Amino acid sequence: MSDAWTERLSEYIDRILPEGECVALEAHLEACASCRATLDELRRVVARARALDDRPPATDLWPGIATGIGLAPGAHPVVSLVQRRARRRFAFTVPELAAAAIALAILSGGAAWLVLRGSKAVPVATTATPAPMPMLVNAGAPGTNARYAAAVADLERALEQGRGRLDTATVRVIEKNLSIIDRAIREAQSALAADPGNAYLNLHLAEQMRRKLELLRRANALAGARS
Amino acid sequence: MLATLATLTALALGAPQQTDTTLPVRSGARLEVENFGGEIAVKTWSRSAVRVTASHSSRDRIEIGASDAGLHVKAEGHRGPPHVVDYEITVPAWMALNLSGVYTDINVEGAQGEITAETVHGAVKVSGGSGNVSLKSVQGAVTLEKARGRIDLYSVNEEIKASDVSGDLTAETVNGDITLRQIESSNAEANTVNGDITYDGTIRDGGRYRFSTHDGSLRVSVPEKANVAVSVSTFNGEFNSCFPVQLTGKAKHRFNFTIGSGSARLELESFDGDIKICPPGAVAKEE
Numbered sequence: 001m002s003d004a005w006t007e008r009l010s011e012y013i014d015r016i017l018p019e020g021e022c023v024a025l026e027a028h029l030e031a032c033a034s035c036r037a038t039l040d041e042l043r044r045v046v047a048r049a050r051a052l053d054d055r056p057p058a059t060d061l062w063p064g065i066a067t068g069i070g071l072a073p074g075a076h077p078v079v080s081l082v083q084r085r086a087r088r089r090f091a092f093t094v095p096e097l098a099a100a101a102i103a104l105a106i107l108s109g110g111a112a113w114l115v116l117r118g119s120k121a122v123p124v125a126t127t128a129t130p131a132p133m134p135m136l137v138n139a140g141a142p143g144t145n146a147r148y149a150a151a152v153a154d155l156e157r158a159l160e161q162g163r164g165r166l167d168t169a170t171v172r173v174i175e176k177n178l179s180i181i182d183r184a185i186r187e188a189q190s191a192l193a194a195d196p197g198n199a200y201l202n203l204h205l206a207e208q209m210r211r212k213l214e215l216l217r218r219a220n221a222l223a224g225a226r227s
Numbered sequence: 228m229l230a231t232l233a234t235l236t237a238l239a240l241g242a243p244q245q246t247d248t249t250l251p252v253r254s255g256a257r258l259e260v261e262n263f264g265g266e267i268a269v270k271t272w273s274r275s276a277v278r279v280t281a282s283h284s285s286r287d288r289i290e291i292g293a294s295d296a297g298l299h300v301k302a303e304g305h306r307g308p309p310h311v312v313d314y315e316i317t318v319p320a321w322m323a324l325n326l327s328g329v330y331t332d333i334n335v336e337g338a339q340g341e342i343t344a345e346t347v348h349g350a351v352k353v354s355g356g357s358g359n360v361s362l363k364s365v366q367g368a369v370t371l372e373k374a375r376g377r378i379d380l381y382s383v384n385e386e387i388k389a390s391d392v393s394g395d396l397t398a399e400t401v402n403g404d405i406t407l408r409q410i411e412s413s414n415a416e417a418n419t420v421n422g423d424i425t426y427d428g429t430i431r432d433g434g435r436y437r438f439s440t441h442d443g444s445l446r447v448s449v450p451e452k453a454n455v456a457v458s459v460s461t462f463n464g465e466f467n468s469c470f471p472v473q474l475t476g477k478a479k480h481r482f483n484f485t486i487g488s489g490s491a492r493l494e495l496e497s498f499d500g501d502i503k504i505c506p507p508g509a510v511a512k513e514e
Contacts (some may be wrong), residue, residue, distance in 0.1 A: 033456035033483035034476050039495055170347060172382045173366045177401040177420075182442040184420050188498065191462050200460040200481050204498055208441065211420065215383065215401065222347060222365070 004112070006030070008040050013046060038199060148209060162223030171174035174219045181215065184208045232509040244285040249278040258316070258324040258471035264330035265311040265425040271337040271355075283312040296324075320355075332367070342375075350385075368403075386422065404443070412436075419443060423500070427510050430455050434491040444500040447493070454487035456500070457504070460496040469505035 007029050011017040012025055029036050163171055188205040193200060245428070252258075252275055260267050265283075272278075281289045287309040290301040294302040300316070301484045302309035311330075318324070323340040326333050332349040335342060341358040344351045350367040356374040363369070368388070371380060375393040386403035389396065393411035398418075405417045410428025416421055417424050418439040425439055430453040438445050444464070449455065451470050459466050460481045476483040495502050503510070 031485075032476050033489070033492070034478070034481060035483065036456065036492065040492070078313070150331045170365065177340050177383050180402050184498070187441070191498075195479060197482060200496065201369045201462065204439075204460075204462075204496065207418070207439065208420065211401065216384075218365075 004030075005035055006038055009035065009042055012039070013042055034199075041203065149214075151213060152216065155213065155220060158220050159216060159223060162220060165223045166219075169221065174215065177215060178212065181208055181212045185212065230437055242285045243289075246279065246281040246282055246283065246289040247278050248280075248289075248291060251276045251291060252297065252319065252322065253295070253472060254321070256295075256326060258318055259299045259325040260314060260316065260327070261301040262312055262314060262326075262328040262331045263300075263308050264328070266332045266334070267328060268313075268315045269324060269326070269328050269335045269338065270315075270317055271322075271339075272317050272320070273422055275319055276401065277319075277322070280315045281312055285312040286310065287312065294403065323358075342374075369400075379420045387417075426512060427507055429507075430491050430493060432488075432490045436492065436498075437494040437497040440493070440500060441498045442500060443497065445495050445497050445502045446510040447495060447502075447504050448510045449486065449493065449504045451506055452487065454489060455491040455493050456483065456485045456489035457493045457495065458483050459502055460494075461498065461500070463499045464497050464501045465491040467501065467503045469503075469509060472504075 005025055008017060008021065008025060012022065019026065029039065159174075166174075185205065185208045188201060188208055192198065192201040192205055251487065254275070258269075258270075258277060258489060279289070279291060279300055279349075281302070283289060283302060284503070286305040287302045288298070288305075289302050289312070300314070302312045304310065318338070320337060320339040321421070324335065324338055324342045324344070326335070326342075326344045328346045328349060330348045331346045331471045333344045333346055333351045333353075334345065335353040335355065338353070338355040339357055343358065343360075343361045343365045344353060345367045346367060348363060348367060350370070351362045352368075352370045353362055353371050356371070356376065358376040359379075360371065360374050360376055361379040361381075362371055364377075364385065365383045366385065367382065368385040369380050369382045370387075371378065371389045371392060373391045376391075378389065378392055378394055378396045380387045380389060380396075380398040382400040382403055384402045385400065387398045387400050387405045388408075389398065389406075389410065390408040392407075392409070395414040396407065396410060396412050396448050397416050398405045398407065400419045400422065402421045403419060404422040405414070405419055405424045406463060407425065408427045410426065412428060413431045413434035414436075415426065415428065415434075417426065418437075420441045421443065422440060423446070424440050425445040425446045426436070426437045430436065430449055432454050434455075436447075438447055449457070457472075457482070462480050466482075467512040472484040472486070473485050474482050495504075
């Protein structure tokens, strides 16, 4: 993406772009489908981020912390989270958008795994000696690698423990399709290495990574359903 | 020897048995069927009643639970999980259906209510449905026709086909083609990793359409008089159009063009395949 306006879309969404530039950007959007597409993607990510449940903690932890570090609990008033939330902005550049898309996928995949774990302990399989599931190496946009790899590893570990409850045909299908997605991820990474700023390649890689998390999540749900 | 084997098999599986029950249902009731292995075939009639016929082993028992919400049908094994059960169920056309299985084929004919059908190893084939229609299989093809509403089609290792469908449509598989024909939608999205996508349907003003594959080709219908802004992205493929288009905003691996007012949005993405647009009816996949 070489469009000069692309980097300003985030400010536009946040309504902090100067009015004159707003008008110019809106005129540009009329003619630029690519920027409109990117703007839509940004809005989708923002909408999903805003839809995340953002509950306050059930217990106020500050008094304990204050005591622990030798402060009087009332001496340093806590900033209102409600007010901060109200001021919160969600601003992304295009590479950040790709990372945000992956992060949201990690959140939903991880949440599903936690639900599974929480509802039913996953016993260690005793019926088979499973081969290792395919593991994604070095995937993801900068800054997202570690969290994504950790989320994938968590789900793979859970699946490893639950695979004894899946029949061999299902395991074969899941492994085959994970390897198809892994190949797509590697190809997208390789293309992105040669063209790091490419919005399409960024989003395409994020999409394939999301798919891997989604398939792992579904595989875990299948294993959980059969326990 | 063969006779002995047959006798032993019959003893192990139990003798074949047929269950045939008809129960009245109130308007708005839902039917839920769970079947570990076999088939769930649903057809419709005009009576406010559900008829359940099941072919199963004499060692299994068919349980039909009735409540204000509807009917719940499942099999219980004498010891352990039930054997193969083939259900043939007749329901009022309006009845909402929630069908699930593991080694199970699911077939629905003529339903007019909401449908959820999910299996692991087996095909899902549905004709009819309205409102939320969700069909899923891991290892099996998913086929839908004559449905309207919010349509969600998912497979992992097989193809997805939809035809004569209207409403919001999402189709996703990992390893299989997606073929969408006679689609009337303002919001359609299809994506696969390893497969082709064909879309032959409407491009409505203000609509949003997104088709994406990693390793496959796209064939998408676009009326020459549509009002649509098209974004094309491909890393290693070519773009072809059956009619002339004026490219704008061309960047590496990505370009755009607008037809008419551009009020609809169409995103076409194939990492490693060709993309082709043609007028409706001319996007048939070349065999």
